[in-house]
Amino acid sequence: MAGDSQKMLNGPDGRIQVPRRVAAKRESLAEGPPAPQFIADTLKHLILVGELSLGTPVTEKWMTERFQASRTTVREALNLLVAERYLDQKPYKSARVRSYSPGEVADILEARRLLEGFAADRCADATEVARAELRASFAKYASEISAQQQNSAAMAHVDLHVAIVGLTGNRELVLAEHDLMIGSLLLIDLINWHLRDSEKMYMEHLRLVNALLEPDPEEARRLTDAHLDMVLDAAHKRLPGTG
The missing domain is CATH 1.20.120.530 (GntR ligand-binding domain-like)
Structure with missing residues (x-):
């Protein structure tokens, strides 16, 4: 794709050119350690497939049990998801899946x-x-x-x-x-x-x-x-x- 990106930036008429490419399809998440990013990615996937509905509470207790992870790791994952607005969290309240x-x-x-x-x-x-x-x-x-x-x-x-x-x-x-x-x-x-x-x-x-x-x-x-x-x-x- 690096070569294609160069072509896009250097088309003969200054326009971005269409490279040969394969349409992206989301694959299931690969297994890995219960690191914060892995947990955050997995929760995103659960939201997309409907296992976690919009507005559903997401508690630290549930996450530590689901992923067999420490509270510190779970909190880091929650912070990632709150920062990206996949979850909403108010002070002293459990996080919830964002709803619109x-x-x-x-x-x-x-x-x-x-x-x-x-x-x-x-x-x-x-x-x-x-x-x-x-x-x-x-x-x-x-x-x-x-x-x-x-x-x-x-x-x-x-x-x-x-x-x-x-x-x-x-x-x-x-x-x-x-x-x-x-x-x-x-x-x-x-x-x-x-x-x-x-x-x-x-x-x-x-x-x-x-x-x-x-x-x-x-x-x-x-x-x-x-x-x-x-x-x-x-x-x-x-x-x-x-x-």
């Missing part, structure tokens, strides 16, 4: 539409530094999904959308986009799990990034709106409690 109300889903995507749509409208004014960061972010995203590295692919997806808003040159908007993307990590992961079509998602991002780099503000705005419409529709159709 219909209103929250709509609010998140409306806010993203404002930020990413503004970036599309302003893409012709982006600096070369911001454009280079977008190319690099897309290359990283493409590499991670081709390698079927789910966790790093999820964070690369966050970084890609942050880089899109980075075209505006507005640091406050970039920080806001980062918070929105981190807050919706579980939402996007659940949608991708149900859709099982990483090739389609890859191509949507490829077309959008190319329009932003062209630059073609009108096409970039159209593709931004279409992508977020798809995410909203998938959330309403496939996720419990959001329809």
Whole structure:
């Protein structure tokens, strides 16, 4: 994939090229020691397959028994999941699997539409530094999904959308986009799990990034709106409690 990434960055017309690639499919987690990251990854998998429903309490006691791990290890795993917003935890309360109300889903995507749509409208004014960061972010995203590295692919997806808003040159908007993307990590992961079509998602991002780099503000705005419409529709159709 490294060679393909170079091709993407050095296409003859400056556009990102489509590399030969295999659509990423999430595999079951390999067995390993009860380290914090392994436990966190396993809990993510349990959420995606429905063994842990949205809103379900996740207690230290249950985790230590399930994984035969120390409380210290379990707490580290919980902290990882809370930081990525897969779990919510209030002081002196057990953690719970993150849940999304219909209103929250709509609010998140409306806010993203404002930020990413503004970036599309302003893409012709982006600096070369911001454009280079977008190319690099897309290359990283493409590499991670081709390698079927789910966790790093999820964070690369966050970084890609942050880089899109980075075209505006507005640091406050970039920080806001980062918070929105981190807050919706579980939402996007659940949608991708149900859709099982990483090739389609890859191509949507490829077309959008190319329009932003062209630059073609009108096409970039159209593709931004279409992508977020798809995410909203998938959330309403496939996720419990959001329809």
